Amino acid sequence: MTAAAPVPAPVPTPEPAPAKRRRRRRGGRWTIAERLSAGWLILLVGGMLVLPTLRGIDPLDIGAESRFAKLSPEHWLGADNLGRDLLARALDGAQVSVLIGVGSVLIAALIGVPLGMLSAYYGGVIAAVISFVVDVILAFPGLVLALGLASFLGASVTNVMIAITVPMFPVFVRLARAQTLALLETEYLEASEVIGTPVLSIMRRDVLPNISEAILAFGFVSIGRAILIEGSLSFLGIGVPRTQPTWGGMINEGRIYMTTDPLLILVPGAFLLLTILSLNLISDRFLVDGDAVTGARA
Amino acid sequence: MTTTTTPVLEVRGGGVTFRDADRNEFRAIDGVDLQLRRGEILGLVGESGCGKSTTARVLMGLQRLTSGQVLLDGAPVTPGRRRSLAPRVQAIFQNPAGSFNPRRSLLDSVAEPLRVWKQGNAAERRERALEELARVGISPQMAQRRPSEVSGGQCQRAAIARATVLRPEVLICDEPVSALDVSIQAQILELLAELREEQGLAMLFISHDLSVVATLCDRTAVMYAGTVVEQGDTPAVTDRPRHPYTAILHDSVPTLVPSAPTATGLRMRPATGTVDGRAEPGCRFAGLCPLVQDDCRAARPELQPGAHTAACLHPLGA
Structure with missing residues (x-):
């Protein structure tokens, strides 16, 4: 997960969930893994917001005396080859990762879910056009497409978000489409039809609330995936501007010192690993039906 | 119940053909004529797969007719347009x-x-x-x-x-009581009867249970293999069935006394393999009819307009 760019998993094609949905563990006890995951995410976001001001260490400050510092009261997680505080840099990178992760998934869902619902509902030409676009985009490996887009658009946070959103939104289209298709057989959608409810209202009131759990679960996994792609792009130097600390960029810079000072890649690597793992574990809580998104694990 | 007034909801020559991926055609319903008059409860009975629910879906506006037309208050309804029947036609469902x-x-x-x-x-x-x-x-x-x-x-x-x-003026009830306990069934049926009294609501009541239809409905239409084979006032249809299928359907209502005499004593002829009435060139029931004659297999009988008619070349009691 640290060095080489991971090969993207095969394109997930979620199966439609059975029409009869059962609720599982809603409001039930949290497992230990889920508590730890939630704990880490709270810690990360809290630390990201509070610690920089509390500690007053600039992630860009260099210092000859603190080069390759070990764990110490001054540098809690050590310092890198230029004497920059690793924790401060990792937390600064977290801001970028969280912004890009959450942002690109939100945009992908906002584009993908309505398209998927409409394609399922209307079928015919609309569905054919939408699935064609989706299939074309999904024909590219996600990371390769992101790489191409990022290098074409140039380094900036917005461009990285675009580069991640484009390969990601088609999966939301497919998920929403599959979930909606399963709902179409239910009598309450037909009842709404007979009442004469406008299509948009049916989508908003009858369909969306009943597919939201699967979308949410997949969204959490996708945040992890987006952060991973962002890390890969930064690692390759085509992500956000290089002056901005990022986990991927830190791993890249620390790579040369891997044998002598492994802390340089261990710290950002651990942040990346724990965050993605936590997001994946948390997503289980939103699963109504295990089949709905297992295929979408990336 | 005068026949001169325009029916509030009517289907004329209604046909629905489904095509599967291999372009195989299946005629779910074919040449269905039904008139629903104001304030009347029309029962629609028939076995599973005879097209009752497809007919209901057509009248709810959920299914497009591939031939024929639906008329609301005598005016043809634009096919496939949403809200062409709502809110004047509303529905309750089986589940x-x-x-x-x-x-x-x-x-x-x-x-x-x-x-x-x-x-x-x-x-x-x-x-x-x-x-x-x-x-x-x-x-x-x-x-x-x-x-x-x-x-x-x-x-x-x-x-x-x-x-x-x-x-609404019309309520389409697609097997509204078949998923309920018998005691609850009675309450729901009573409620529907009350609604008709209070609001003059016309209802199409679909059921596979003749006894339920007999207690609630003014008129009854019997469907077989995608078409209406008999229609008339409920007492007439149940007591003096004219189509052999109706007679057999009526006799098949289970009783507590197995040896109780049946109304007609007719039995379906044992079928060899599946009988697809829709594929028959003549009468759809010819393959199973105990009273089948040679001409039944050649000509397809049509349902004639009238108070109590059957689509049969040799109706009972004629």
Whole structure:
């Protein structure tokens, strides 16, 4: 997960969930893994917001005396080859990762879910056009497409978000489409039809609330995936501007010192690993039906 | 019940053909003629797969006719257009709990048609919905519950409230009691009969249970293999069936006394393999009919207009 760019998993094609949905563990006890995951995410976001001001260490400050510092009261997680505080840099990178992760998934869902619902509902030409676009985009490996887009658009946070959103939104289209298709057989959608409810209202009131759990679960996994792609792009130097600390960029810079000072890649690597793992574990809580998104694990 | 008035809802020569991926055609219904008059309850009976529900879906506006037309108050309905029948035609379904959004309270769902058709403000709509629910015997406390938290009978009552809250002229009931306990069935049937009395609501009541139809419906239409084979006033159809299929259907109502005499004593001829009446060139029932004659296999009998008619070349009691 640290060095080489991971090969993207095969394109997930979620199966439609059975029409009869059962609720599982809603409001039930949290497992230990889920508590730890939630704990880490709270810690990360809290630390990201509070610690920089509390500690007053600039992630860009260099210092000859603190080069390759070990764990110490001054540098809690050590310092890198230029004497920059690793924790401060990792937390600064977290801001970028969280912004890009959450942002690109939100945009992908906002584009993908309505398209998927409409394609399922209307079928015919609309569905054919939408699935064609989706299939074309999904024909590219996600990371390769992101790489191409990022290098074409140039380094900036917005461009990285675009580069991640484009390969990601088609999966939301497919998920929403599959979930909606399963709902179409239910009598309450037909009842709404007979009442004469406008299509948009049916989508908003009858369909969306009943597919939201699967979308949410997949969204959490996708945040992890987006952060991973962002890390890969930064690692390759085509992500956000290089002056901005990022986990991927830190791993890249620390790579040369891997044998002598492994802390340089261990710290950002651990942040990346724990965050993605936590997001994946948390997503289980939103699963109504295990089949709905297992295929979408990336 | 004069025949000169225009039926409130009518299907003329209605046909629905489904095509599968291999372009194989299946005629779910073919040449269906039904007239529903104002304030009348028309029963539609037949075995599973005979096209009852397809006919119902056509009249609810959920299924497009591939031939023929639907007329509302004598005016042809534009096929495939949404809201061409709503809100004048409303429906209740077989699975009461399944016809409600599981995430919303019964009250919400019953107020929804008022919201869709922009009647009153939120408070007025709530008031109207509660009134309608009270009329079908759902208390305000019960109305706050979700469909999974009430019984099937209560759900079906709420479904009736939702269907009538817009004061429709026609109610399509697709097997509304077949998923319910017998004791609850009676209550729901009573409720439907009351609604007809109070509002002059016309109903198409679909069932595979002849005894239910016999107690509730003014007229009865019998479907077989995608077409109406007999129609007439309910007492006439049940007591003096003219189509052999109706007679057999009537005799097949289970009784507590196995040796009790049947009305006609007719039995279906044992079939060799599956008999697809739709594929028969002549009468669709010819393959199973105990009274089949040579000409039945050649010519397809049509349902003639009239008070009590059967699509049969050699009707019983003729």
